[in-house]
Amino acid sequence: MKVTYQGETGAYSEMAVYKFFGNKVEPVPCKDFRDVFESVKNNQVSNGVIPIENSIEGSVNQNYDLFLTYDLKVCGEVAVKLAHVLITNPQTKFEDIKTVYSHPQALGQCRNYLEKHKWEIIPAYDTAGSVKIIKEKQLFNAAAIASEKAADLYNMNITARDIADNPSNYTRFLILSHEDTPPTGDDKTSIIFSAKHAPGTLYHALGEFSSRNINLTRIESRPTKTTAWQYNFYLDFEGHRTEKRCIEALQALEKYATFTKILGSYPRVI
Amino acid sequence: MKVTYQGETGAYSEMAVYKFFGNKVEPVPCKDFRDVFESVKNNQVSNGVIPIENSIEGSVNQNYDLFLTYDLKVCGEVAVKLAHVLITNPQTKFEDIKTVYSHPQALGQCRNYLEKHKWEIIPAYDTAGSVKIIKEKQLFNAAAIASEKAADLYNMNITARDIADNPSNYTRFLILSHEDTPPTGDDKTSIIFSAKHAPGTLYHALGEFSSRNINLTRIESRPTKTTAWQYNFYLDFEGHRTEKRCIEALQALEKYATFTKILGSYPRVI
Numbered sequence: 001m002k003v004t005y006q007g008e009t010g011a012y013s014e015m016a017v018y019k020f021f022g023n024k025v026e027p028v029p030c031k032d033f034r035d036v037f038e039s040v041k042n043n044q045v046s047n048g049v050i051p052i053e054n055s056i057e058g059s060v061n062q063n064y065d066l067f068l069t070y071d072l073k074v075c076g077e078v079a080v081k082l083a084h085v086l087i088t089n090p091q092t093k094f095e096d097i098k099t100v101y102s103h104p105q106a107l108g109q110c111r112n113y114l115e116k117h118k119w120e121i122i123p124a125y126d127t128a129g130s131v132k133i134i135k136e137k138q139l140f141n142a143a144a145i146a147s148e149k150a151a152d153l154y155n156m157n158i159t160a161r162d163i164a165d166n167p168s169n170y171t172r173f174l175i176l177s178h179e180d181t182p183p184t185g186d187d188k189t190s191i192i193f194s195a196k197h198a199p200g201t202l203y204h205a206l207g208e209f210s211s212r213n214i215n216l217t218r219i220e221s222r223p224t225k226t227t228a229w230q231y232n233f234y235l236d237f238e239g240h241r242t243e244k245r246c247i248e249a250l251q252a253l254e255k256y257a258t259f260t261k262i263l264g265s266y267p268r269v270i
Numbered sequence: 271m272k273v274t275y276q277g278e279t280g281a282y283s284e285m286a287v288y289k290f291f292g293n294k295v296e297p298v299p300c301k302d303f304r305d306v307f308e309s310v311k312n313n314q315v316s317n318g319v320i321p322i323e324n325s326i327e328g329s330v331n332q333n334y335d336l337f338l339t340y341d342l343k344v345c346g347e348v349a350v351k352l353a354h355v356l357i358t359n360p361q362t363k364f365e366d367i368k369t370v371y372s373h374p375q376a377l378g379q380c381r382n383y384l385e386k387h388k389w390e391i392i393p394a395y396d397t398a399g400s401v402k403i404i405k406e407k408q409l410f411n412a413a414a415i416a417s418e419k420a421a422d423l424y425n426m427n428i429t430a431r432d433i434a435d436n437p438s439n440y441t442r443f444l445i446l447s448h449e450d451t452p453p454t455g456d457d458k459t460s461i462i463f464s465a466k467h468a469p470g471t472l473y474h475a476l477g478e479f480s481s482r483n484i485n486l487t488r489i490e491s492r493p494t495k496t497t498a499w500q501y502n503f504y505l506d507f508e509g510h511r512t513e514k515r516c517i518e519a520l521q522a523l524e525k526y527a528t529f530t531k532i533l534g535s536y537p538r539v540i
Contacts, residue, residue, distance in 0.1 A: 034385065055498035058491075061328050062378070079498075104374055104393065108332070115304065123374065123393035170498045200480035202489065203473065210470035217499070219472065221328075221489055228325035228349075228440045229487070229540060270499055 002045040004028045004036045007103075010128035010150035012080055016173040017049045020078040031125070033062050037070045040176045047075070048176040053218075054082075055170045057108040063174075064222050064234055067192060073264035074190050076175035084110055084169070086160035087131050087144045087151045094159050101130035102145035105171075110145055113163045119143075131156055172270060180241075180264030187240040188217065190263040193253060194224060194232045201256045202233065208252040209237055212245040240265040272315040274298045274306045277373075280398035280420035282350055286443040287319045290348040301395070303332050307340045310446045317345070318446040323488075324352075325440045327378040333444075334492050334504055337462060343534035344460050346445035354380055354439070356430035357401050357414045357421045364429050371400035372415035375441075380415055383433045389413075401426055442540060450511075450534030457510040458487060460533040463523060464494060464502050471526045472503065478522040479507055482515040510535040 003025050005013035017027040028045060030036050036048040050063045084106055088097065099120040100107075106127050107114065114121060124130035127146035131154045134142045143159060144150075151158050174190075181187075195201040209216060218236035223229075239246045241262055253260060273295050275283035287297040298315060300306050306318040320333045354376055358367065369390040370377075376397050377384065384391060394400035397416035401424045404412045413429060414420075421428050444460075451457075465471040479486060488506035493499075509516045511532055523530060 053493075055493050056495050058331050058493050062381070111332070121395075125391075166495050168496070168498050172499075199483065199485045202486065203476040203480040206473040206476065210473040213469065215469045216472065218501075219489070219491055221491075223323075223325050223328050225326050225436050226438070228438050229442075231488075 002026045002028050004030050004039040004045045004048040006030050006033050006036055006050065007126035008128040008132055010131070010147065010153040011126050012082055012147060012171060013049055013051060013173065015147070015149070016051070016078050016080045016171070019080060020049065020076060020173070020175055021047075033066060037066050037072060037176065040072055040178070041070055046177075049173050050176060051105075051171045052174045053172050054105055054109065055168060056164065056166055057105045059220055060105070061222065064220060067261070067263055068232070072176045073178060073180040074174045074266055075177035075179060075181045075264060076266045077172060077188065077269050078175070079170045079172050079270045082109065082164065082169040082171055083148060084145050084164050085148050085151060085158045086163055087134075087146055087156045088142070088159045089134060089138065089140055090157045092140050092143070092157065092159070096141050097143045097159070098141040099139070100143045100145060101133055103127045103130065106145045109164045109169055112165045128153070175266070181266045183240040183242055183265070184267045186268050187265050188236055188238055188268040189241045189246060189265040190234070190236050191250070191260060192232055192234050192263065193257040193260040196256055196258055197230065205253055205256040208249045212249050214239050214245055214249055238268065272296045272298050274300050274309040274315045274318040276300050276303050276306055276320065277396035278398040278402055280401070280417065280423040281396055282352055282417060282441060283319055283321060283443065285417070285419070286321070286348050286350045286441075289350060290319065290346060290443070290445055291317075303336060307336050307342060307446065310342055310448070311340055316447075319443050320446065321375075321441045322444045323442050324375055324379065325438060326434065326436055327375050329490055330375065331492065334490060337531070337533055338502070342446045343448060343450040344444045344536055345447035345449060345451045345534060346536045347442060347458065347539050348445070349440045349442050349540045352379065352434065352439040352441055353418060354415050354434050355418050355421060355428045356433055357404075357416055357426045358412070358429045359404060359408065359410055360427045362410050362413070362427065362429070366411050367413045367429070368411040369409070370413050370415060371403055373397045373400065376415045379434045379439055382435045398423070445536070451536045453510040453512055453535070454537045456538050457535050458506055458508055458538040459511045459516060459535040460504070460506050461520070461530060462502055462504050462533065463527040463530040466526055466528055467500070475523055475526040478519045482519050484509050484515055484519055508538065
């Protein structure tokens with residue numbers, strides 16, 4: 001069973017693949033998020049795993065947006081605890097460090113730590129990938145921020161630990177598929193909708209869930225990209241789309257939405 | 271009159287400074303957004319200008335978060351139309367380009383264009399700064415994405431125009447100050463609040479605005495960073511915080527919020 005993820009071997013996304021599918025899965029690295037969606041769409045793999053939000057840095061915007069382009073479903077979610085360490089080549093001392101490489105999300109999660117030092121910050125496409133860069137290019141005045149696993153994998157040194165702004169640092173991943181998951185009794189549903197342009201529309205739309213005791217776990221807004229300052233809303237709520245209360249809420253939502261897209265229902269993990 | 275902004279001369283933020291304050295202002299470049307907040311806090315300048323959201327890429331997360339750390343007010347807003355061009359050294363031909371430098375937001379706004387080519391993407395701290403990089407380092411196989419003004423300023427070539435995913439590409443900037451602005455009759459107010467952890471809280475909170483015919487222009491959620499999967503909400507709404515309906519709504523909001531922070535009221539521009 002092949003499952004795609006973005007990044008290099010040792011990336012947090014790869015850990016998410018193992019955590020969700022177990023150790024018999026074959027994780028397949030991709031250069032970017034679009035490749036993950038594309039590989040599932042074209043049936044090159046059974047599933048893809050993408051980060052959707054982090055507990056410090058917030059949403060992974062590009063993945064929210066890709067759900068508009070691709071007609072794929074969400075069949076699951078999984079959270080991975082991130083434990084960033086500062087990684088260098090073995091011959092590099094802490095005081096040699098002049099530049100730090102990592103994925104922009106990881107750099108953002110360690111912003112307070114990084115601001116204490118006068119290092120130059122260089123964004124890279126992946127956490128594990130940044131370890132690979134400083135190893136392959138033999139950058140002895142550089143460090144990378146990634147997981148301990150990535151340090152081990154590339155035989156590199158751990159120069160500092162616990163460098164995130166907050167030790168409670170989790171990323172939530174979604175599992176991409178062609179189908180969502182049947183009800184389990186403890187499910188979540190993800191949808192996108194665009195609210196009609198009238199006062200109070202968002203309030204009334206949320207009321208269709210609240211009045212049916214459907215708890216929202218997440219609301220995110222993203223620009224429509226077609227008209228400036230108009231937004232699509234992404235909702236995650238408790239319940240399965242086949243439950244009566246959810247069917248009714250989703251039908252009632254149509255009154256307030258110019259478009260809706262159900263991304264799928266899946267077992268609730270967080 | 272000195273006003274700070276993040277980036278290099280020729281940055282879109284600098285255009286926002288001129289658009290809001292006119293041509294007699296002295297724009298002062300800063301390395302990062304925190305420096306802009308810091309310079310206003312310490313009275314080194316009268317105001318700072320920060321990007322808060324883009325009509326294609328969405329929120330500038332770090333600036334949302336910095337409002338929690340700094341007790342500064344918003345006294346105005348301004349929108350700048352972004353017209354990205356692809357910039358190279360004069361001797362570089364289009365087919366020579368192998369890497370493209372720019373700010374991650376600008377790279378995101380041109381994502382579709384960039385994905386058509388096989389260029390390596392290198393994030394930089396600023397759009398105009400990326401032009402400076404390829405000029406100073408004499409990178410003849412590289413291009414930068416920035417404004418036409420930045421190309422002129424650094425005497426560089428424009429190799430392609432209209433490269434954003436959508437021609438309707440605007441960034442909204444907020445003006446930082448120690449005080450907000452008195453009522454003008456057409457105002458907007460920005461607040462942050464953290465909803466109590468109970469079902470339907472966000473719905474009921476929004477209801478306090480809707481029931482008083484206060485139109486929301488923007489809702490954004492950001493992680494609290496203290497507890498995973500809990501969020502602060504950022505609301506922009508029409509009206510001045512000294513108007514009766516707004517005073518009442520903000521008082522009623524307290525029932526549903528564990529904390530609220532009024533960032534300020536200012537003349538509505540968009």
